Amino acid sequence: MSIWLLVHPTLAFLAAPLLPGIINRTKAYFAGRDGQPLLQTYFDLAKLFRKGAVYSRTTTWLFRAGPILSLGAALMAVVLMPLGELPTVWSFQGDFILLVYLLAVGRFFTVMAALDTGSSFEGMGASREMQFSMLAEPVLLVGLAALARGTGCLTLSDIAANISWQAWSQYGEGLILIVVALMAVFLVENARIPIDDPNTHLELTMIHEVMVLDHGGPDLAYILYGSALKLWTLSVLLVNIMIPIHTDLLLLNVVVSLLGVLCWAVVVGVIESTMARLALIRIPQFLVGAGALSVLALILIKK
Amino acid sequence: MLTLLFAIGLLVFSGIAALFAGRSPLISTVIGVSGALVSCVVGLVPAIRVLSLGTVESFRTVWQVPGGSFYVELDALSALFLIPILGVSAICVLYGGQYLQVYKNENKLGWAWLWVNLLIASMVLVVVARNAILFLVAWEIMSLSSYFLVTFQYYRKGVREAGWTYLIATQLGTAFLLVLFILLGESGGSLDFDHFMFTHGSWSGISANVLFVLAIIGFGTKAGFVPFHVWLPEAHPAAPSHVSAIMSGVMIKTGIYGLLRTLTFLGSPPEWWGWLLIGIGMTSGVLGVLYAIAQHDLKRLLAYHSVENIGIITLGIGIGVLGISIQSPQMIALGFAGGLLHVINHAFFKSLLFLGAGSIIHATGTAEVDRLGGLLKRMPWTGVTFLIGAVAISGLPPLNGFISEFLIYVGAFTGAIQKTTPLAPLIGVIASLALIGGLAAACFAKAFGISFLGEARSQHAANPHEVGWIMRSSMLLLAAGCLLIVIFSPRLIGMMSSPIAVITGLPTTSLLMELQPASDWLWTILQVVSIFLGLLGILATIRYLLLRRKQVELNVTWDCGYVQPSSGRMQYTASSFAQPITDLSRLFLGTSKTFIPPQGYFPEASSFHTDTPDWYRRHIYGYLFSGLCWLSSKLRWFQHGRVHLYILYIAVTLLLLLIWNLG
Known part of the structure; x- marks a missing residue:
């Protein structure tokens, strides 16, 4: 049993940087390019860890603490999130609230670090990040409440264990709504198209990328790794709902879920390739719409 | 009980002594502060004893007032509210001792100390009074002494106007309480609280509902429920900062106390009371924080945050009341425990933030966020403690705001997965708590980020000095309180069972049983949080090792090649930071914009100004x-x-x- 506790965190810590690689390859394929290597994020991380750093004279210790806090929070979030039936180290009623708020801690300090530079670009990114995340948080929590109501459980592990094909046949329409709502949250939280464009630093589009403009070296590596982990955590949440595999063979379940996560990265790549970025003023509407879906899901699921 | 009466006496006595020693500001301050400190420490002893043992201590004597009797009682509910009233006020008074010295030439400090000590004494009396006349007298002394503190700088026009607003609001609120107690006394046959204890059957349904609404309006005015909140954003910025800290952190909680005490008189609540409380909590919470984001004045911003936090407390109480009417013991325990814990939490972090704002005013002479910037470098102590307060009030782990919000959340979630519960109010609680959390984080990213980070935006902020040791240590004490509450939260949660038993009339043991799992969850959270903090240490060490032999340079912030990039004027301001959110919620806020665009080929002057006056006030x-x-x-x-x-x-x-x- 105890060895199983470490399986998902270890996998996530090792494989999380693969997800941006898969997404980028998919996008390259759609654009007719060869694209960067699948392992590009690993190469980037290795390069950045070897580099020195340049700090602005305006900044304080908070600028240096920001990446540490955001990576720390992402690491803890991974540990709290179960992959399918794999047990987690900590599981208690309402653990998903802690998970959501840990991600919020990481975001809060990323914003702080951005404001610490005194740059108006980063201020702009920080302001937008806070605006969108404040709208995304209710969607996420109401969506989780709908999952809790459907399964009758209040821990992430129990929720993951209780979503089965049978659950899909009983309240599938609710689950579809939840998946759509959580997908919206996924795209916002991970700064993907159609919300944000991870490839540009152009001021018209910048939200998340611009906040880390002044970070370099190991700090930037922490940020990159942290966002890969966040991508992983929320992907796992979605995969747990979409691929509820509960066979007797635990190993098979794990492998299928893992493949699910990788396939989900391909889907994200497809979404990013086939959609245009939304205008900034449309994003709140997008999120409020997602919120309406999650409330509807909560009402639809009668248990 | 007698110890507590002695503390009240000492507070009044030292206040009067400070007034008579008013000729020398220093002696007057020493008498006022030391009297308050000693009596608060003395008074905390019986409060903690009663809270941990769950006993009741009372004292009763005749009083030559028609219908009145000097009847005081210390039960667990009173004791719980005494903790912030005595503990937090003491720290704020300590801060005030140094803070007020700036005003010693313009004001008579003796009066200020008399009113502060009277305010604390009357708050103590409010929560222990068990006779309606005594309660109302204490309530009025509390209102009037705080009115005189708000108008401390009476020579300023704005302050006098704020004082008027406060006085009118508080007197109107008391008028509703007068009616409430007359009706209660009419049915009970006496004005002593123990005669009010009726089972639900003795009341005709309509009158219990009327009494409940009267209590909501009367006590809600003090607590700051929307739309009775209009006095808070006026009075808190006008008062000296340590007084704002006491008023916002502690005094408005007497409104919550009064509401809870009234609930004990009214018997088992019908379901719509829970709905109403949750509705009030949602509107106060969301509107409070939205107004807060739109403010430019740090103390006004904090005042609106009090409205928000009172909303969160009311959400907790609402879940508890809903739990009583649908008989869900889990919702009762978690809702009330979360609400009550948030009362204490808010007292700590809000007072801390007001003291931090006071330090900023002390150092820079302004509380306009848009004129500040870069204070963290010059004022590291104030900066770090303010940051702790900001993280706590945003409900982020690992600080105490998260713990109470977590309990309220789980209360709502347990309700949502039960079949019999009405779903709508619980969806409201979950969605509004999440929205409030996100907005509060945005608001404090603005409040802290714009004032403490970046470069100075005006001459005010260019050369601030860190405040003195007494002011620093008061802020440090409150920040330490925020941390200690987290560390002891698994134990504290058990102590909530006796106050909840007083409110609901349920046996303490069964409540303790309901709270036991919550205590286990909090233990786990504590584990997660300590591992998280350890992990941060490891990551910091790795970063240090990685950078040890590397080239680490200092340079300017990336500036796109401008000549004078990091002059503070080019930075994002508080208004620009908040603009997307205020624009999004313009329906509720009614922010007015004044824009003078640049004109001609070589424009010289242009300006942009936003103003968000209170819609309800206007x-x-x-x-x-x-x-x-x-x-x-x-x-x-x-x-x-x-x-x-x-x-x-x-x-x-x-x-x-x-x-x-x-x-």
């Missing part, structure tokens, strides 16, 4: 009071100064009374 109370004014002006002919006609009025009145009496 559109509800503004019209209400101008209507009243118009009505009274119509009655003016009645009062003309002709004495012989006045005598006629008296004669006619007497005649009419005679006729009425004969008939």
Whole structure:
């Protein structure tokens, strides 16, 4: 049993940087390019860890603490999130609230670090990040409440264990709504198209990328790794709902879920390739719409 | 109990002594502060004893007032509220001792100390009073002493106006309480609280509902429920900072106390009370934080955050009340425990933030966020403690705001997965708590980020000095309190069972059983949080090792090649940071914008200004009071100064009374 506790965190810590690689390859394929290597994020991380750093004279210790806090929070979030039936180290009623708020801690300090530079670009990114995340948080929590109501459980592990094909046949329409709502949250939280464009630093589009403009070296590596982990955590949440595999063979379940996560990265790549970025003023509407879906899901699921 | 009465006596005595020693500001301060400190420490002893043992101590003696008796009692609910009243106030008074020295030439500090000590004494008396007359007298002393503190800088016009707003609001609130207690006394046959204890059957349904609404309005005015909140954003910025800290962190909680105490009189609540409380909590919470984001003045911003946090407390109480009416013991325990814990939490972090704002005013002479910037470098102590307060109030782990919000969340979630519960209010609680959390984080990213980070935006912020040691240590004490509450939260949660037992009338043991799992969850959270903090240490060490032999340079912030990039004027301001959110919620806020665009080929002056006045103040109370004014002006002919006609009025009145009496 105890060895199983470490399986998902270890996998996530090792494989999380693969997800941006898969997404980028998919996008390259759609654009007719060869694209960067699948392992590009690993190469980037290795390069950045070897580099020195340049700090602005305006900044304080908070600028240096920001990446540490955001990576720390992402690491803890991974540990709290179960992959399918794999047990987690900590599981208690309402653990998903802690998970959501840990991600919020990481975001809060990323914003702080951005404001610490005194740059108006980063201020702009920080302001937008806070605006969108404040709208995304209710969607996420109401969506989780709908999952809790459907399964009758209040821990992430129990929720993951209780979503089965049978659950899909009983309240599938609710689950579809939840998946759509959580997908919206996924795209916002991970700064993907159609919300944000991870490839540009152009001021018209910048939200998340611009906040880390002044970070370099190991700090930037922490940020990159942290966002890969966040991508992983929320992907796992979605995969747990979409691929509820509960066979007797635990190993098979794990492998299928893992493949699910990788396939989900391909889907994200497809979404990013086939959609245009939304205008900034449309994003709140997008999120409020997602919120309406999650409330509807909560009402639809009668248990 | 006698210890507590002694503490009250000492507070009053030291206040009067400080007044008489007013000739020397220093001696007066020493007497006022030390008297308050000693009596708060003395008073905390019985409070903690009662809270941990769950006992009841009372004292009763006759009082030569019709209907009144000097009847005081210390039960767990009173003891719980005494913790912030005595503990937090003591720290704020300590801070005030140094803070007020700036004003010693313009003001008579003796009066300030008299009113502060009277305020604390009256708050203590409010929560232990068990007779309606005694309660109302204490309530009035509390309102009046805080009014005199708000108008401390009476020579400023804005301060006098704020004082008026506060005085009118608090007196109107008390009027509703007067009616409430008269009705309660009428049915109970006595004005002592123990006669009010009726089972639900003895009341006709309508009157319990009326009493509940009266209590909501009367106590809600003190607590700051929307739309009775209009006095908070006026009074808190006007008062000296340590007084704002006491008023916002502690005094408004007496409104919550009064509401909870009234609930004990009214018997088992119908379901709509829970709905109403949750509705009030949602509107106060969301509107409070939205208004807060739109403010430019740090203390006004914090005042609106009090409205928000009172909303969160009310959400917790609402879940508890809903739990009583649908008989869900889990919801009762978690809702009330979360709400009550948030009362204490808010006392700590809000006072801390107000003291931090006071330090900023002390150092820079302004509380306008848009004029600040870069303070963290010059004021590291204030900066770090303010950051702790900001993280705590945003409900982020690992600080105490998260713990109480977590309990309220789980209360709502347990309700949502039960079949029999009404779903709508619980969806409301979950969605609004999440929204409030996100907005509060945005607001404090703004409040802290713009004032403490980046570069100075004006001359005010260019050369601040860190505040003195006494002020620093008061802030450090409150920040330490925020941390200690987290560390002891698994134990504290058990202590909530006796106050909840007082409110609900359920046996303590069964509540303790309901709270036991919560205590286990909090242990786990504590584990996660400590591992998280350890992990941060490891990551910091790795970063240090990675950078040890590397080239680490200092340079300017990336500036796109401008010549003078990091002059503070180019930075994002508080208004620009908040603009997306205020624009999004313009429907609720009604922010007005004044924009003078740049003109000509070589524009010299252009400006942009936003202002978010309180909608309720302007559109509800503004019209209400101008209507009243118009009505009274119509009655003016009645009062003309002709004495012989006045005598006629008296004669006619007497005649009419005679006729009425004969008939």
